[in-house]
Amino acid sequence: MNCWLEKPGSTRPGRRGRSLVRILACGALIALLLSACAAPAGTQPAANAQQTAPGETGKPTRTPFPTRRPPAGTRTPTVDPSAQPTEGATQVAGTGTPGAPASGTAAAGAVTLTFGGALNVRRGPGLAYDTVAAFETGQTVAAKAQDGKGEWLQVEVPNSTGVFGWVYSKAPTVNVSGDPLSLPDATFTDAVPAYVRNCTSHQISLRPGEIVLEPLAQQPANRQQVNPGFYEVVDLTLNAASVTTMSVTEGSELIVTQDGNGVNYTCPR
Known part of the structure; x- marks a missing residue:
């Protein structure tokens, strides 16, 4: 191959010089032809950049956005596990809220x-x-x-x-x-019992509650335990004639000594 190009009127170099120039010119020409005729291994033309897998529609795949990290010095908030519904949590009808309390219920201290x-x-x-x-x-x-x-x-x-x-x-x-x-359970002491005793010869009743006290002769049925409060004393022997009213408190024992006729009785000790 003769890679030397001569210009008209130019002076040709010596034999040794011409050989060196010819070698350098041919090498440069060969390198240029190789770079133009072949692309580097592993590269693809731009038109073939989007490939589809078998069975896909051929739509281009979108590159996902990069995950954003919180700025330095910030803390990622955590969810309180106690506020989350647990497995088997109930759902209130009509609310769609899992784990919501049943109707009419509330946390402790909110009753x-x-x-x-x-x-x-x-x-x-x-x-x-x-x-x-x-x-x-x-x-x-x-x-x-x-x-x-x-x-x-x-x-x-x-x-x-x-x-x-x-x-x-x-x-x-x-x-x-x-x-x-x-709500929490509270501690409390027992109530002190209260009693009413009938010392008349008539059958007596306490209202409200219709608590019947038999005549003194039928003791111990003439004595009954009652709750604290206000009572009306009536004489059942005299068709529920009103006798008096009384206030009963814890630990007390009241005695009925008068019947519906106004007759007073002495109660034995």
């Missing part, structure tokens, strides 16, 4: 009572305890504890800060918001 009528507050959880106060219609109070059954609830006595008593949550005049059983 409130609204009174639609007057209701006594007692010293302990039961009718055998003294009455210490009363709630009036329209009043609301938060319950602090319960009796272990959720029936009697411990509340702060109205107009007596720091003094606590008990109300019956099942009373028809009470509207309870929340679950009483979510």
